[in-house]
Amino acid sequence: MTETPPPYGTPDHPRVAVRGEARLEVDPETARIGITVTARGKDRRTALEDLTRRNNHVLELARTYGQAVEKLETGALSLTPELTPRGRDEKIRAYHGRVHVTAVLNDFTALGELTTRIADLDMTRVDGPWWSLRPDSPAHATARRQAVHEAVQRAREYADALGAHLTALVELADLGAENTAPLAMPAPPGGIRGRAAYGSATEPAPALDLEPQRQTVYAQVNARFTMSPPQL
Template sequence: MTNGTAEAPLLTVRGEAGIETDPEVARVGVSVGAEGLDRRQVLDDLTRANTLALDLIASYGDAVERVSTGGLSVAPAFVLDDRGQVMGYQGRVHIGVRVTDFTALGELVTRLAELDLISVEGPSWELRHDSPVPGEVRRAAVREAVRRAREYADALGTTLAALLELSDEGGRAARPRAEAAFAQRTRSVSLGQPAPLDLELPQLWVEAAVVARFTLRPPSLDA
């Protein structure tokens, strides 16, 4: 780390910035589960429910950006301690869905939740990996660091001379979930009222911080 001198005083400042923005992507997790006494029947039920879910998701076309399927598992569910006899089987497979058309999201989640052997988690909200928003926030954090440094320099009656170092302190984007809204939808389905889930888009808080180190032109400290 460079130390300041009387001829080149060192000034270190922190710049922070944050912005609220609309989400760009919604993630929905779909779990397909089946259980029974016969392994083959469990596998057949699991395959059938998984196919129905995938077909439904595919019917939404470009509203769905990407679908990913996790590994399928079928395993013994219960074993008697004395003989080790298998009493039943459980099977599960997970489907991940990325949705970019939020006008179709509520209906898609609702229809998935109505399928047999299906449970739905989400949505969770994100920005795209190539979203310009984090870059805008980082630039704002740099501008804030420069502004603060100039204020300190001005208070000393001098100006900034050179930038020695700029480090990224990181940042994060808030990703709120809509669990409460989905819980309400689950109760509605059980009561035979299959109205599409009305999702309210949250605001994501994106923040960034930098630390900047400058040298100053030697100030005059005479009173």
Template sequence: MTSISTGPDAPAQEPASGPHSYGTPEVPKLMVKGEAEFETDPETARLSVTVSSRGPDRRGALEDLNRRNSQVLDLTREYGEAVEKVETGSLTVRPELSDRGRKERVRAHLGTVRLTVTVQDFTVLGELTGRLADLELTTVNGPWWGLRPRSAAHREARQLAVREAVSRGRELAEALGSELTALLELTDTGGGGTSPPPPPAPGMTRSAYAGAPEPAPAFDLEPQRQTVTARVSARFAISPPRL
């Protein structure tokens, strides 16, 4: 978007802040937008891990749930700083009622714990994903790739957008035989890193079974490139054009 204003009949989207907020023939004003967009490698990968338990006895179901939750935490700790953080999202324990009979009868007790595992070293991601999926009654979804909120990529995108706004303003001013004389306003109008939302996939689950476990497979996971965008709006004062 580009607009040039030199009088009181300028477009209404320019908010008035003084008697000559839209510019004058002697000091016209020019408004431009700058945008930047590029792709970069992700910085983190998130895994959604759900551990479950089911049993006729509430205490037994709780003990199984606690044990399986501890197995997930112990496994992630083995990877040290490669795992940036592990967060518990929710814990649910509820009775499962029988459909038969008029009385409410508890058929079983169900429990789930949901965790989010954030990995910053992708060299261990495939192995960790396989080992988590190999745990008893554990479901794994992901990975979901992303950038950190304070990533240098966001700063680079904003700087590129500002340079684009200045360059565009100069081009338009030169087309009028004018030049930029002052920056009056600069606004960050949005942007950021984008990645597809987590799909409602069933994930990988291992059921409880007896027998000697085999080594868990290590998955070959390729990081998904992230699109980073930034947008700014700038308003400049320009010298009187030569029309």
């Protein structure tokens, strides 16, 4: 009957503890842009109607890109009164409307064109893009496997240096394998703002050439092995 080595080190079964690490540079899988549509009117109804019209235009424009737009979500909506400078009698000077939309794309060629077309709209701001990997990206599994392989190789090298060999794996602890690059990098000050008049017939701006930002994937594991008695 084969003797099972104890889970702790002994002179007959010394224990070796190592860390395996992996770091991969991979292309992003998705890009996210933030869109802020605004409107201003002297009365509440006008501001709300302008905001609704501009928001619908942005959504319709994004939907024309089909499956290239993986996700389209509307976030916070606000309609805020602006009081007169003194504001003592609560007289309203104007109303400010704002709605936030998030678009996630998987086609980076369409990304540059869509970003430019939205930025060309009046009273519209674009922030981003923010590049990322999907949570189930194969890159994460690849990094984890590489970290385990490195841990085994490192432990073998320690054992070989002592004239010994590994006999059993005692513990393998996952320290996390995740995309540590920020999912939402801070946008440049002011973002990309719309410039052309809303619905104007001016010549469309050329599509932006956006170069994808490569993503860094990390994985780390702690591994403990027992080995044969060293040749000291």
